[in-house]
């Protein structure tokens with residue numbers, strides 16, 4: 001065999017496990033057909049958060065108008081895009097070099113299966129005892145006439161000049177984060193949803209606060225509208241929907257979800273079980289139905305959030321498994337997840353809806369930041385936190401929206417994961433005043 005472990009894909013689901021495997025003496029290869037580092041590094045989390053940073057700061061300055069600030073800073077998209085290139089463009093090569101320095105072999109090109117232990121890349125065959133599929137996902141493209149006129153999240157994150165009028169189709173993570181950023185930079189944004197629910201899976205009363213905030217800033221939400229076709233007109237891209245719905249925009253962002261990269265890899269040739277919409281089936285050791293072939297990251301079927309920390313955890317799990325440090329099944333910790341709107345929304349552990357459905361098992365406590373003196377230092381009136389406790393009064397879940405929701409939920413993730421009792425929480429002291437002190441005294 002050429003290698004002990006060969007990864008197909010170089011994203012977070014590969015990179016984090018490949019380095020310790022190689023350092024432990026395994027012969028490791030990583031195959032990549034695109035930019036090294038995958039979605040998060042090049043066209044996902046990192047690029048998005050760079051474009052969001054001025055928005056986050058602007059919102060906090062706005063909250064203190066006439067309370068210390070007179071006037072808000074002026075945003076400049078073109079300058080920010082140049083800054084984003086400075087921050088992001090070198091990360092791909094730096095990731096690649098970290099793998100090279102750890103002794104990992106880099107294979108460049110599109111990998112396909114030849115048999116259970118062999119892949120072909122640009123006509124060359126490479127054999128490996130174990131193969132890990134970490135091929136990620138790509139943006140879903142709506143199957144309607146004219147959808148070739150639409151853009152996806154990758155395009156949006158490299159838009160050199162922001163359009164004047166944007167239509168966003170979908171109500172998920174990408175839709176809400178893009179609407180937040182584009183609106184702050186002066187773009188006229190309309191979000192079009194075929195249903196009525198935005199950010200399904202998040203606590204809806206808090207989602208409603210975020211929608212109301214965006215609406216107050218001029219973002220329009222067109223609910224229960226299904227787009228059936230699009231065409232280019234002199235005025236822009238015209239969208240036509242059911243019941244005569246029509247909207248014309250300069251730019252249409254198709255934010256209708258993501259699909260697993262399972263095409264054109266000859267997975268059928270080796271009898272590997274997968275689904276075009278949901279991804280690759282794996283067992284509780286992340287092994288597919290074909291012995292020796294594993295999968296991690298966004299490409300696998302799972303109920304836990306498809307986000308970077310999950311991909312990192314799975315990659316590190318395989319590193320422990322392959323180094324024979326464990327034989328146990330993967331045991332996911334509490335996974336915090338967030339949408340980078342302004343205000344943010346973030347959650348971890350047992351959901352409030354689940355707690356409300358089972359009052360015999362859980363109880364909840366809700367805090368409104370309008371009554372929290374520390375939040376009023378920044379005049380933050382639109383924010384809150386809801387904490388879920390089990391029958392033993394242990395914190396098992398939390399959801400927050402507000403400026404500091406991300407750090408608040410990060411901190412509570414420790415408490416939940418470590419099943420910290422109320423008595424133990426009393427021993428945890430934090431700098432006063434601070435975000436951590438503020439949420440910890442609520443637990």
Ligand SMILES: Cc1cc2nc3c(=O)[nH]c(=O)nc-3n(C[C@H](O)[C@H](O)[C@H](O)COP(=O)(O)OP(=O)(O)OC[C@H]3O[C@@H](n4cnc5c(N)ncnc54)[C@H](O)[C@@H]3O)c2cc1C
Pocket residue numbers: 008009010011012013014031032033034035036037038039040041043044045046048109110111112134135136137153154174261265296297298299306307308309311
């Ligand atoms: C716009 C956007 C914003 C996001 N923001 C966040 C965020 O803020 N926080 C967060 O936690 N998550 C975020 N995510 C999700 C996060 O990016 C993914 O969960 C993460 O990148 C998954 O990593 P992965 O290794 O599974 O796959 P990927 O990063 O998708 O990597 C897969 C790699 O495999 C390569 N590949 C595919 N097929 C082949 C083949 N046959 N041969 C060779 N190479 C192949 C691809 O080119 C790609 O580089 C965001 C996603 C998007 C789209």
Ligand SMILES: NC(=O)c1ccc[n+]([C@@H]2O[C@H](COP(=O)([O-])OP(=O)(O)OC[C@H]3O[C@@H](n4cnc5c(N)ncnc54)[C@H](O)[C@@H]3O)[C@@H](O)[C@H]2O)c1
Pocket residue numbers: 142169170171172173174175177193194195199227255256257258305306307337338339340
């Ligand atoms: N902050 C983060 O961590 C972050 C940010 C961006 C993306 N992500 C990851 O990427 C994944 C994908 O995000 P996303 O926003 O692309 O997908 P999503 O699944 O979150 O949202 C897709 C939206 O499109 C709608 N939709 C689907 N098909 C449609 C159709 N034919 N017509 C109209 N609307 C349609 C859905 O109802 C939903 O509102 C997320 O689930 C998450 O795992 C994470």
